[in-house]
Each structure stands twice: as C-alpha cells, then as structure tokens.
Amino acid sequence: MMRILGRNNSVNVIKVLWCATELGLEFERADIGGAFGGNDEPEYLLKNPMGRVPTIEVDGHIMWESQAIVRYLAARHGIGSLMPEDLAERAKSDLWMDWYTAHLHTSMTTIFWGLVRTPEAKRDNDAINDAKIEAGKMWSVLDKHLAGRNFVGGKTLTMGDIPAGAAAFRYYTLVDDRPNMPHLDRWYASLGERTPYKTHAMNPLS
Incomplete structure (x- = not known):
C-alpha cells in the first residue's frame, strides 16, 4: 500500500491526498513536518533531501515534490481521467x-x-x-x-x-x-x- 508522509494541513500534501482519493487509491498517511517534526531527521532526509513534505513510498520507490507525485499517480492510474489520453x-x-x-x-x-x-x-x-x-x-x-x-x-x-x-x-x-x-x-x-x-x-x- 502507498504511504504518504506529510501533515494533512500542508497545501502540497493536500494535492497528493486529493489526487489519490479521486483515483480511488488506498493509502496510509504519517504525520511529518510542521508541529509534528520528523522532516529533519536523518532517516527522512535519506528519502527526501529537501526535508519537505510530501514524500511517498510506493512499490519500493520513493518520490517527492507534490506535483511530480500527482503526475505520476495520474499517469499510472488515471489515463483518460485525471491525465488526458490526447x-x-x-x-x-x-x-x-x-x-x-x-x-x-x-x-x-x-x-x-x-x-x-x-x-x-x-x-x-x-x-x-x-x-x-x-x-x-x-x-x-x-x-x-x-x-x-x-x-x-x-x-x-x-x-x-x-x-x-x-x-x-x-x-x-x-x-x-x-x-x-x-x-x-x-x-x-x-x-x-x-x-x-x-x-x-x-x-x-x-
């Protein structure tokens, strides 16, 4: 199952949560960043060297930058819907x-x-x-x-x-x-x- 790392009051995390839900994807989310901290920990920085949110873990891959994630999810699960075919x-x-x-x-x-x-x-x-x-x-x-x-x-x-x-x-x-x-x-x-x-x-x- 996809993991989304990031607090849900971040506008960048919101993009990914909204996208994933529109696509009907199952995911779990962990509070990272802001008041929750954790985004400056070495373990997190190995996943996302910018120390920002969101980061996702899916099928052994780690991705960050919210709009890159949206494009990836749309390309993988939403051709003809969130990502137009033409x-x-x-x-x-x-x-x-x-x-x-x-x-x-x-x-x-x-x-x-x-x-x-x-x-x-x-x-x-x-x-x-x-x-x-x-x-x-x-x-x-x-x-x-x-x-x-x-x-x-x-x-x-x-x-x-x-x-x-x-x-x-x-x-x-x-x-x-x-x-x-x-x-x-x-x-x-x-x-x-x-x-x-x-x-x-x-x-x-x-």
Whole structure:
C-alpha cells in the first residue's frame, strides 16, 4: 500500500491526498513536518533531501515534490481521467500545474503565512495586501480561461485543476475583497461538491 508522509494541513500534501482519493487509491498517511517534526531527521532526509513534505513510498520507490507525485499517480492510474489520453490535451492540463507554481504560489503563500501562521502583532500588512492584489490578478487569469469550461482542462476534472484547486479554499477563506470572477466562483463551487476535495482541501486552516 502507498504511504504518504506529510501533515494533512500542508497545501502540497493536500494535492497528493486529493489526487489519490479521486483515483480511488488506498493509502496510509504519517504525520511529518510542521508541529509534528520528523522532516529533519536523518532517516527522512535519506528519502527526501529537501526535508519537505510530501514524500511517498510506493512499490519500493520513493518520490517527492507534490506535483511530480500527482503526475505520476495520474499517469499510472488515471489515463483518460485525471491525465488526458490526447497529448495536446494533456499538455494543456499540465501547463496549468506549472502556471500555479510560477505565477500564483508565491502570493498565496504570503497571504497564508501572513494571516494564518503569523501573530497579528507581527504581520506585514503591506506585504499581505500586495499579495492579495497580485493573487487577484492571477486568479482573474484563470477565471477568464474557465469561461465556457467546467474545469481547467475542459469538461472533466484533470490533474491541471489540482494545484490551483488546493489553493482555492485558502483564497476564498482568507480573502474577502476578491475581484468579480464568476467563472472561478462556479469552478470553485463545483470542486466543493466533490467528496475528495471536501475531505482533503476544505478543512480549518492551520
């Protein structure tokens, strides 16, 4: 059985948990990182030299980097569903995974750490507000893309939805003054109707 090493309040672990559950995979999870520690222990660093989460162990293989794991699981278990069969359509889903990392992750991290993991007296409110503005611009890009599409890749959920989708709950929870984004709102609402998403992504932030 696959083992997922990582605390379930990490956005990167959430991606893998959500993906695995969408695919109907059985797995066990161990709390590593954050308040649980263990990610700086020699045994863990032999598996993941970056000391980050998640790491997975499956069929004698060890893998880390959340989006690489999502791609692996989708390729192995989700051809025709999370990973489109058509190579061009697959690339279109894939590019939105990279888009999240390159264009949205930094501002969302600033918002999350500033509002959730930093005491109010120590917050850099200017940085948080700047990040909210930047995140709004990037979410607006996705909003325009979603016009006429149910999901990032088209009619059905694909791996392309997972990185931004994992971050969307944080955005909608932490940012009230969002731009008008009807297509993004519809997409986020549709994610919230999925049991795997509700189970792994829509939990109290910590």
